[in-house]
Amino acid sequence: MAAAAARSFDQFTMALPQLGNDPAAVRKRIEMLELVLERALVVPGTQMRFGLDSVIGLVPGVGDIISGLMGAYIVWEARNLKMSKWTLWRMAGNVGVDTALGAIPFVGDLFDVVFRSNTRNLRLIKRHLDRHHPASATINA
Numbered sequence: 001m002a003a004a005a006a007r008s009f010d011q012f013t014m015a016l017p018q019l020g021n022d023p024a025a026v027r028k029r030i031e032m033l034e035l036v037l038e039r040a041l042v043v044p045g046t047q048m049r050f051g052l053d054s055v056i057g058l059v060p061g062v063g064d065i066i067s068g069l070m071g072a073y074i075v076w077e078a079r080n081l082k083m084s085k086w087t088l089w090r091m092a093g094n095v096g097v098d099t100a101l102g103a104i105p106f107v108g109d110l111f112d113v114v115f116r117s118n119t120r121n122l123r124l125i126k127r128h129l130d131r132h133h134p135a136s137a138t139i140n141a
Contacts, residue, residue, distance in 0.1 A: 021080070023081065023129055023132075023133035023135075024133075024135065026077050026080065026081060026129075027125070027126070027129055029077065030074055030077055030122055030125055031122065033070065033073070033074060033118070034074070034118045034119055034121075034122040035051070036051055036052050037051045037052050037053040037067065037070060037071070037118045038050070038051040038053060038116045038118050038119050039051050039119075040052060041055075048113075050112075050113050052067070052070075053067045053070070053071075053098075053102075053112055053116075053118065054109065054112040054113050057102050057108065057109050057112045058109055060105065061103070064099055064102045064103045064108070065099070067098075067099065067102065067112075068095060068096075068098070068099035068102075070118075071094075071095035071098060071099070071117055071118055071121070072092075072095055074091070074095075074118060074121050074122070074125070075088060075091045075092050075095060075121065077125075078091055078121070078124070078125050078128075081125065081128060081129070081133075083124075083125070083128050087124055087128065090124065091120075091121045091124060094117035094120050094121055095117050095118075095121070097115065097117065098111075098112065098115055098117035098118075101115070
């Protein structure tokens with residue numbers, strides 16, 4: 001019974017490419033999460049973009065923990081892609097710096113807008129995927 005359920009779930013995830021474990025699906029998930037966390041909103045009348053990471057960081061304590069956990073999810077996905085331990089540590093450091101300095105009232109909120117740890121980590125993941133899984137590459141217009 002459990003094996004049939006597992007096969008059924010595997011068939012379901014293959015039908016929805018964003019839910020798969022293949023590198024292209026992982027890339028799509030991480031790109032969407034990075035967009036939401038770092039660049040989803042625009043300050044009216046300017047070109048300055050910010051995301052959910054900056055907005056939820058305004059909630060003292062809890063907001064920075066939540067954004068840190070979302071950043072940690074990106075590192076977890078990178079681990080599943082078999083990225084090197086050095087790169088994973090570098091990515092975890094990016095999230096750690098963003099979370100720690102983002103927790104400082106007011107200054108940390110400004111820091112969140114400038115230091116985009118999730119964008120930095122996405123860049124590292126894209127570099128890895130382009131090198132080791134070139135079929136997962138997307139064309140950016």
